[in-house]
Amino acid sequence: MTASNIPTDLLYTRDHEYVRIGADGVAEIGITDFAQGELGDIVFVELPAAGTAVSAHAQFGTVEAVKAVSELNSPVTGEVVLVNPRLDKEPALINNDPYGDGWMIRVRLADAKARDGLLSPQAYATQIGG
Amino acid sequence: MTSRWRLLFTEPLDGIDNMALDHALLARAARTGECVLRVYSWASPTVSFGRHQRTAGTYDHIALAVVRRPTGGRAVLHAREATYSVTAPVTRPLRATYAGINSLLLDALRRLGVDAALAHATSSPPPDAAPCFETATEGEIVVGGRKLAGSAQWRNGGALLQHGSILIDDDQSLLGPSTTPPATLRAALGRAPTVHEIADALFDAARATLDPDATPLVLDPEVCADVEKFRALYADEGWTWRA
Numbered sequence: 001m002t003a004s005n006i007p008t009d010l011l012y013t014r015d016h017e018y019v020r021i022g023a024d025g026v027a028e029i030g031i032t033d034f035a036q037g038e039l040g041d042i043v044f045v046e047l048p049a050a051g052t053a054v055s056a057h058a059q060f061g062t063v064e065a066v067k068a069v070s071e072l073n074s075p076v077t078g079e080v081v082l083v084n085p086r087l088d089k090e091p092a093l094i095n096n097d098p099y100g101d102g103w104m105i106r107v108r109l110a111d112a113k114a115r116d117g118l119l120s121p122q123a124y125a126t127q128i129g130g
Numbered sequence: 131m132t133s134r135w136r137l138l139f140t141e142p143l144d145g146i147d148n149m150a151l152d153h154a155l156l157a158r159a160a161r162t163g164e165c166v167l168r169v170y171s172w173a174s175p176t177v178s179f180g181r182h183q184r185t186a187g188t189y190d191h192i193a194l195a196v197v198r199r200p201t202g203g204r205a206v207l208h209a210r211e212a213t214y215s216v217t218a219p220v221t222r223p224l225r226a227t228y229a230g231i232n233s234l235l236l237d238a239l240r241r242l243g244v245d246a247a248l249a250h251a252t253s254s255p256p257p258d259a260a261p262c263f264e265t266a267t268e269g270e271i272v273v274g275g276r277k278l279a280g281s282a283q284w285r286n287g288g289a290l291l292q293h294g295s296i297l298i299d300d301d302q303s304l305l306g307p308s309t310t311p312p313a314t315l316r317a318a319l320g321r322a323p324t325v326h327e328i329a330d331a332l333f334d335a336a337r338a339t340l341d342p343d344a345t346p347l348v349l350d351p352e353v354c355a356d357v358e359k360f361r362a363l364y365a366d367e368g369w370t371w372r373a
Contacts (some may be wrong), residue, residue: 043256069282
């Protein structure tokens with residue numbers, strides 16, 4: 001098994017989501033390389049529409065791989081401003097490029113405390129035994 | 131696995147109650163940390179859809195009871211079969227969980243005298259591909275290369291539900307023309323075992339391989355209240371019929 005890729009410029013959750021917080025207060029969210037590797041071939045992803053409110057630690061969507069449905073939990077609180085339009089037809093992008101073309105949603109953060117409770121790359125690496 | 135296991139046999143229920151009870155048992159697993167192996171059947175032939183399957187416009191013509199599962203995968207017709215569910219805390223990755231439960235099924239089937247095996251790797255079909263029993267995915271139970279048991283999973287809130295069908299007879303062609311008919315227990319054994327007999331084999335396998343002290347589960351008021359709550363979801367037309 002190859003070691004999972006854990007970019008150092010992102011923050012993480014214990015549930016294997018990542019967050020890329022931009023200077024404009026918008027966070028890009030997806031699942032980690034470790035998570036996609038554990039799930040296997042992703043065949044479907046269900047995501048909220050733009051304008052939907054999401055809450056930290058609450059479910060925002062589902063992903064299906066190997067006939068298993070797993071819940072996706074939001075790392076942050078805010079409003080969905082953009083959903084990756086390619087994932088509907090190309091869910092395998094999550095496997096092939098989880099931190100790039102496989103991003104899932106962009107969320108405008110509700111407040112400045114969005115980073116609270118998120119894991120550093122080092123802490124996430126420790127959690128997954130990397 | 132060192133978890134505490136409980137065993138549950140339920141008389142035939144309709145699709146809504148069957149899904150609501152599996153859902154309530156998932157919630158129980160998250161609450162108690164205990165695992166439950168349930169064996170059940172269906173009050174009338176029922177088609178269950180996978181969580182993400184498009185159903186409106188595809189299955190409207192079916193003149194049978196229908197229900198949408200919380201788990202993934204594709205359409206299954208539940209008629210002459212034994213259905214199992216396992217609910218447990220999530221302690222292992224997805225494929226390891228499948229492998230563990232499929233080993234349990236294999237052990238039980240061998241106790242019945244079925245020469246079953248685990249399928250080799252194939253690619254994972256999308257939810258709108260052919261019905262479930264057309265193709266076996268990696269690790270599923272096959273007899274003579276044809277699928278005998280199909281399973282699907284849902285992971286939520288630190289617990290998992292895996293349920294699946296073990297075919298006694300083949301009714302899947304009612305879902306549409308089949309290029310690869312599934313295996314059946316009747317064909318494998320030359321007779322049709324009862325659901326009770328299959329349940330006994332599964333419970334014996336669980337006691338032999340998972341927990342020698344596994345005891346019957348009596349549904350407590352909390353589980354019964356959850357069943358009532360989750361019935362509303364599975365009875366909702368908006369949940370079942372999705373374009």
